[in-house]
Amino acid sequence: MTTTTSTQSSGAADAPRSGIGVVDAAPKQLFLDGRWQDAAGGRTLPVDDPATGRELCQVADASPEDGRRALDAAVAAQESWAATAPRARSEILRRAYELIIERKEDLALLMTLEMGKPLAEARGEVGYAAEFFRWFSEEAVRIDGGMSRTPDGANRVLVMRQPVGPCMLITPWNFPLAMGTRKIGPAVAAGCTMVLKPAPQTPLSSLALAAIMTEAGLPPGVLNVVTTTDAAGVVEPLLRSGDVRKLSFTGSTQVGRILLSQCADTVVRTSMELGGNAPFLVFADADLDKAVDGAMIAKMRNMGEACTAANRFFVHRSVADAFATRLAERMGALTVGPGTQDGTDVGPLIDAAGRDKAADLVQDAVRRGAKAVLGGEAPDGAGYFYPPTVLTDVHPDSALMSTEIFGPVAAILTFDDEDEAVRAANDTEWGLVGYLFTENLDRALRVGEKLETGMVGVNTGLVSNPAAPFGGIKQSGLGREGGRVGIEEFLEYKYLAIPTGQG
Structure with a gap:
């Protein structure tokens, strides 16, 4: 050979x-x-x-x-x-x-x-x-x-x-x-x-x-x-x-x-x-353009099939609607199709089990009161495609809050203060990576230190680099x-x- x-x-x-x-x-x-x-x-x-x-x-x-x-x-x-x-x-x-x-x-x-x-x-x-x-x-x-x-x-x-x-x-x-x-x-x-x-x-x-x-x-x-x-x-x-x-x-x-x-x-x-269950924190003073750009990378890289994928979006209540609207517009503009096809932004998930898992998690969240402002339904036809999906009003008890989605689904929750956001972000057995967006340097350092993860992206949705030590804490690895x-x-x-x- x-x-x-x-x-x-x-x-x-x-x-x-x-x-x-x-x-x-x-x-x-x-x-x-x-x-x-x-x-x-x-x-x-x-x-x-x-x-x-x-x-x-x-x-x-x-x-x-x-x-x-x-x-x-x-x-x-x-x-x-x-x-x-x-x-x-x-x-x-x-x-x-x-x-x-x-x-x-x-x-x-x-x-x-x-x-x-x-x-x-x-x-x-x-x-x-x-x-x-x-x-x-x-x-x-x-x-x-x-x-x-x-x-x-x-x-x-x-x-x-x-x-x-x-x-x-x-x-x-x-x-x-x-x-x-x-x-x-x-x-x-x-x-x-x-x-x-x-x-x-x-x-x-x-x-x-x-x-x-x-x-x-x-x-x-x-x-x-x-x-x-x-x-x-x-x-x-x-x-x-x-x-x-x-x-x-x-x-x-x-x-x-x-x-x-x-x-x-x-x-x-x-x-x-x-595994990972990455939190993505957007504070009231965040540059929303940077935050949405970061979210597109952290969520949609590899169709969301990444251990570093943002799983849980915690957004300050004062900017939550604006963030959700912008993110849905960006994700809704992506083209879903075969990876070999010109112009494709989002390919299929790996297999039927992966597609069904994403669909089941979305359906569970919707049953608990979440609103699908984008996507939420698997298409008919060949291949294992699932559309980019944005959920708002997600209940904290939804299965996708404690399950690695591994699909193009962004689940948005709101918070009112920094301590609440950090507690929610850390409320998981995993600790691979977290993301935070703020224009306040003191907050960036303070929250970055408090997040129980091995890596933190500060105003960026991409942490992977051959020159950096990649890995997590808690049940995300050794x-x-x-x-x-x-x-x-x-x-x-x-x-x-x-x-x-x-x-």
């Missing part, structure tokens, strides 16, 4: 290759020990286009035995990969970055076909994904330690950093390329080998990424990719085996709890980027990805005590 290739410029204005050509060229087998291989028994799983509900292709469906083969390859490659010079690891990541940028159009189209997001957003994700490789290519050569003397002078303390060892990486379907590079990048930079299990809905982006890594010079066994419909059967034995020393998972809090329990017996080091601390999750400290002959 070979990766998708293109002889075209990567400019967004260029026409991408046909969907059929890109899907046909994409790898569809398991990637084990540097070779493309069929799953045991030749099992395959379907990959569907959420814009039509029709099958795009079949890819290998790994068994637990295939998962074990992947981990065996990672374990066998660990020692030699850890000994590889940091500069060599850095240059592999840099070459992979350049290949991703070169093939932006094909990778974006492939992602749109399997996931549904509009091509413009897919192109943006490809660029974002590539930046993790560029960032961690620079971090690979900056892994440091230190030397000091103990207070009594009897020993020198030599501190070094070493790779944690073979890693299990599990990525979600909503950002299939970027979540792969955000995990692979620091693991490669640190000297760790990997088994990557992408979501079964979106395996093609991960398989294309594995091919690019190989072309960039990654040695066999360092990265292994298993696509499967049997996540529990494949992953649990590996986590309990004692050979996996690190798990990095992005997904739901419910699944994260299960994985944490499976890691406990062998004390596997974990990073967990779990650890951080990206930024200078991202590589720390894949490194262990070791200290050597060396007698000085004194003291």
